[in-house]
Amino acid sequence: MLFPIGDDQVRGGAFPIFSYGFIALNVAIFLMQVNMPQGQLNAFVEDYGNVPVDTLRGENLRSLLTSMFLHGGWMHLIGNMLFLWVFADNIEATIGNFRFLIFYLLGGLAAHAAHIYFYADSTIPTIGASGAISAVMGAYLVMFPASRVRMLFFIFTFRVPAFLFLGFWIWQQWVSGTAALQVETAQSAGVAWWAHIGGFAFGLIAGIYYRLVFSRRAVY
Numbered sequence: 551m552l553f554p555i556g557d558d559q560v561r562g563g564a565f566p567i568f569s570y571g572f573i574a575l576n577v578a579i580f581l582m583q584v585n586m587p588q589g590q591l592n593a594f595v596e597d598y599g600n601v602p603v604d605t606l607r608g609e610n611l612r613s614l615l616t617s618m619f620l621h622g623g624w625m626h627l628i629g630n631m632l633f634l635w636v637f638a639d640n641i642e643a644t645i646g647n648f649r650f651l652i653f654y655l656l657g658g659l660a661a662h663a664a665h666i667y668f669y670a671d672s673t674i675p676t677i678g679a680s681g682a683i684s685a686v687m688g689a690y691l692v693m694f695p696a697s698r699v700r701m702l703f704f705i706f707t708f709r710v711p712a713f714l715f716l717g718f719w720i721w722q723q724w725v726s727g728t729a730a731l732q733v734e735t736a737q738s739a740g741v742a743w744w745a746h747i748g749g750f751a752f753g754l755i756a757g758i759y760y761r762l763v764f765s766r767r768a769v770y
Contacts, residue, residue, distance in 0.1 A: 554636045554715065555707070556700035563643030568651050572638075573631050576679055579619050580627045595620060599675025602666040613675075618658045620677035630679045636699065637683070637690045644693065645760050653756055657685020657749050664748020668731065681745040684723075688753020691716040693761050723747050 583591060597610070600617040604610045621627040642650035661681020666672075690697075691713060698709040727743035 684749030689757035692757030
């Protein structure tokens with residue numbers, strides 16, 4: 551398997567308290583989830599996960615935020631937290647803590663909007679941080695395209711430019727998202743592809759703004 555495990559770090563800037571805090575919060579909530587009886591867990595996901603039809607009716611709108619902190623399994627959690635660990639800290643260090651907080655939450659909302667647009671009739675709860683993290687990745691592509699992402703392949707590590715890794719990643723999401731539109735299920739293979747695409751697009755736009763407003767710090 552191939553995973554990103556690190557990147558070039560910006561020097562100085564804000565300490566990424568929200569990047570690391572979100573990781574801790576997501577892990578804590580997931581540990582709570584896995585200790586719930588199955589019936590209670592199902593009700594918990596129904597209540598705090600986002601259901602598109604409910605949102606369009608103006609019901610349970612808090613789930614637009616709460617769903618960002620729920621996960622469906624260990625691999626779902628670990629994958630999301632690994633990507634958050636690698637890509638979020640440089641952005642927060644550059645734009646500042648509270649700007650990053652707002653950016654992250656808005657990215658998650660943009661991801662929901664994209665998913666709901668394509669699956670307005672869906673009654674399947676959407677959970678996970680990947681929409682907001684996709685926004686982080688979109689911004690990273692614009693702000694740090696030449697940053698070297700450290701990859702792990704079994705026991706071997708190597709580095710690739712961020713624009714190659716992230717460009718390939720969003721291409722995968724696009725291919726999977728367009729294929730998913732051909733089937734009836736709102737989340738093909740359990741993945742809300744259009745949430746990823748919507749979040750990433752939001753991140754690209756925000757990243758352009760941040761790159762213009764905030765001078766990039768040197769990397770090492």
